[in-house]
Amino acid sequence: MTKILFVINPISGDIDKDELTEDIIAFCRQNDLQADYYKTTGEEDDRKLKEKIAAISPDIACAVGGDGTVSLVAKAINKTGVALAIIPQGSGNGLSKDLGIPQNFDEALHLLAEHHIMAIDTLDVNGQLSIHLCDVGFNALVVERFCSGDTRGPGAYAWIAMQEFMAYEPKKYTIIAEGKTIFDAEAFMITVTNAKAFGSNAAINPTGVINDGSFEICVLEPFPKSSSLGILYRLYTDSIDSSVYTHRFSCSSATIINHSNEVCQIDGEPEHFDQELKFTVQPKSLKVVLPHPAE
Numbered sequence: 586m587t588k589i590l591f592v593i594n595p596i597s598g599d600i601d602k603d604e605l606t607e608d609i610i611a612f613c614r615q616n617d618l619q620a621d622y623y624k625t626t627g628e629e630d631d632r633k634l635k636e637k638i639a640a641i642s643p644d645i646a647c648a649v650g651g652d653g654t655v656s657l658v659a660k661a662i663n664k665t666g667v668a669l670a671i672i673p674q675g676s677g678n679g680l681s682k683d684l685g686i687p688q689n690f691d692e693a694l695h696l697l698a699e700h701h702i703m704a705i706d707t708l709d710v711n712g713q714l715s716i717h718l719c720d721v722g723f724n725a726l727v728v729e730r731f732c733s734g735d736t737r738g739p740g741a742y743a744w745i746a747m748q749e750f751m752a753y754e755p756k757k758y759t760i761i762a763e764g765k766t767i768f769d770a771e772a773f774m775i776t777v778t779n780a781k782a783f784g785s786n787a788a789i790n791p792t793g794v795i796n797d798g799s800f801e802i803c804v805l806e807p808f809p810k811s812s813s814l815g816i817l818y819r820l821y822t823d824s825i826d827s828s829v830y831t832h833r834f835s836c837s838s839a840t841i842i843n844h845s846n847e848v849c850q851i852d853g854e855p856e857h858f859d860q861e862l863k864f865t866v867q868p869k870s871l872k873v874v875l876p877h878p879a880e
């Protein structure tokens with residue numbers, strides 16, 4: 586019998602989880618799945634969840650929440666062989682969209698009875714796990730302001746982004762990949778990912794493949810304000826490579842020198858590191874529960 590640990594964030598996406606939990610309990614009974622539950626509290630969830638996983642050894646740990654909950658679960662099961670399932674209940678749900686996991690609750694729940702398990706690459710960023718997307722520059726600054734505010738949701742993010750955009754000054758970065766300096770100039774932002782798009786569906790890395798043993802460094806160079814609508818249009822039409830302000834590099838390890846110590850963000854959480862940011866791909870290191878591939 587498959588053993589599933591549901592990790593439920595009661596506040597994510599401003600959605601009440603009590604009714605959803607009842608549905609999960611009923612579904613597991615009907616499908617002969619052995620279910621256990623961990624409700625996040627926002628206090629020491631990292632440690633408590635790791636202890637729970639060690640105690641019950643589930644086959645699958647299922648995040649019922651937003652990107653923060655998915656990242657919490659991925660860190661707790663890292664290197665344990667437990668597979669990650671996602672029932673998206675946040676405001677962005679970036680990784681689940683990139684993986685083709687249904688955004689509808691019932692459809693995502695049904696995957697637990699009928700699915701395919703695939704191993705995807707993750708990234709090590711200065712010793713921290715990234716399962717989706719990290720960046721330094723403009724977006725990381727917006728994420729930091731967003732996380733320190735009290736308003737959730739895409740509207741609040743967009744409002745902060747508009748305010749910061751008017752005054753934002755690009756910063757200097759040097760990128761060294763596989764022993765060569767591949768970029769040494771100012772950038773508006775640099776995104777490092779092996780996925781395709783942000784939770785907003787903005788495709789910064791439209792040809793990214795999540796299990797090919799490499800990741801992409803996506804540089805957005807400084808651009809005149811008059812070009813911003815064109816860049817946004819390209820981000821939402823999978824055509825960012827046609828912008829003269831972007832470059833993408835594929836590699837399996839890289840270092841970014843962040844000369845002015847700008848804040849980074851890893852999977853939606855702001856992080857402050859020293860100037861040197863080291864990225865290494867961890868090939869096929871995370872098992873994920875997915876819909877069966879199309880015939």
Ligand SMILES: Nc1ncnc2c1ncn2[C@@H]1O[C@H](COP(=O)(O)OP(=O)(O)OP(=O)(O)O)[C@@H](O)[C@H]1O
Binds near residue numbers: 595599627679737
């Ligand atoms: N019981 C709780 N009470 C208050 N905060 C909580 C609780 N459980 C988890 N949290 C907080 O919830 C945050 C993670 O939320 P999550 O990212 O899953 O949802 P979201 O922010 O609504 O969605 P998204 O990240 O997709 O925008 C973490 O900051 C965590 O500390």
